[in-house]
Amino acid sequence: MFRFKQFTIRQERAAMKVCTDACVLGAWADVGAGGQLLDIGTGTGLLALMAAQRNQTALIDAVEIDGDAFGQAVDNVADSPFASRVRVYQTSIQAFAQNSAQAQQYDRILTNPPFYTNQLRSPDAVVNRALHTGDLPFEALVLAVQQLLKPGGQWWVLLPSYEMGLLTALAQSIGLQPFRQLDLRHHAQKPVFRRVTGFSQREGTCETHELNIYETDGRTYTDAFRNLLRDYYLIF
Known part of the structure; x- marks a missing residue:
């Protein structure tokens, strides 16, 4: 269980637990004001609930393919103050995008996708689904x-740097350009281990930022991280 200031994430049935980099995505991405939001691969419902806290009038759809994680997300949403504004669907995003009864176009889309491709797989099929791209290759994502984002909308993604490069090339092939980026490090002397990128149809240079979670002692949170997750x- 992970308690936040306005909601609680229970996660015993979900393969992917609450992690710092996902929290950074949820706190740093531009979730707009009002409108329609979509969380692709919601897992426990973390990003959907973080977005609901920040955008107090948005209607949010969350899609999750795994049955256990879906049930966990449904329970977490139901126990939150945002239950009336968040709907959770058990389906693949491919099927969701093709289902005219469910799909619409969204002002903001948030995604913390699986990214392992050829790495050694876990014997746990549920963990594989959460971590590996087999069920959701980048091309399908x-x-x-492309089908679900409104003209003028924004898509926010969390990935390691190399995989973000692959995804960026695919996004650009359909006219989505990176416009804002956050490089995430454990501390200033460590390499970038995750990258948050915002994509939109607008042309121009990509605004880049950097966030260190800890001071160089590896234990003390930086002021920037505290302010982002406050x-x-x-604990903040």
Whole structure:
């Protein structure tokens, strides 16, 4: 269980637990004001609930293919103050995008996708689905976003740097350009281990930022990290 200031994430049935980089995505991405939001691969419902806290009038759809994670997300949403504005669907994003009864176009899309391709797989099939791209290759993800993102909308993604490069090339092939980027490091002397990128149809240079989670002692949170997560983490 992970308690935030305004909601709680229970995660015993989900393969992917709450992690720092996902919280950074949820706190740093531009979730707009009002409108329609979509969380692709919601897992426990973390990003959907973080977005609901920040955007107090948005209607949010969250899609999750795994049955256990879907049930966990449904329960977490139901127990939150945002239950009336968040709907969770058990389906693949490919099927969701093709289902005219469910699919619509969204002002903002958030995605923390699986990214392992050829690495050694876990014997746990549920963990494989959460971590590996087999059920959601980047090409299929980009196609779904192309169908679901409103003109002028934004798509926010969390990935390691190399995989973000692959995804960026695919996004650009359908006219989505990176316009804002955050490089995430454990501390200033460590390499970038995750990258948050915002994509839109607008042309121009990509605004780049960097965030260190810790000071160089590896234990003390930086002021920038504290300020970013202050509205969520109980310890801040």
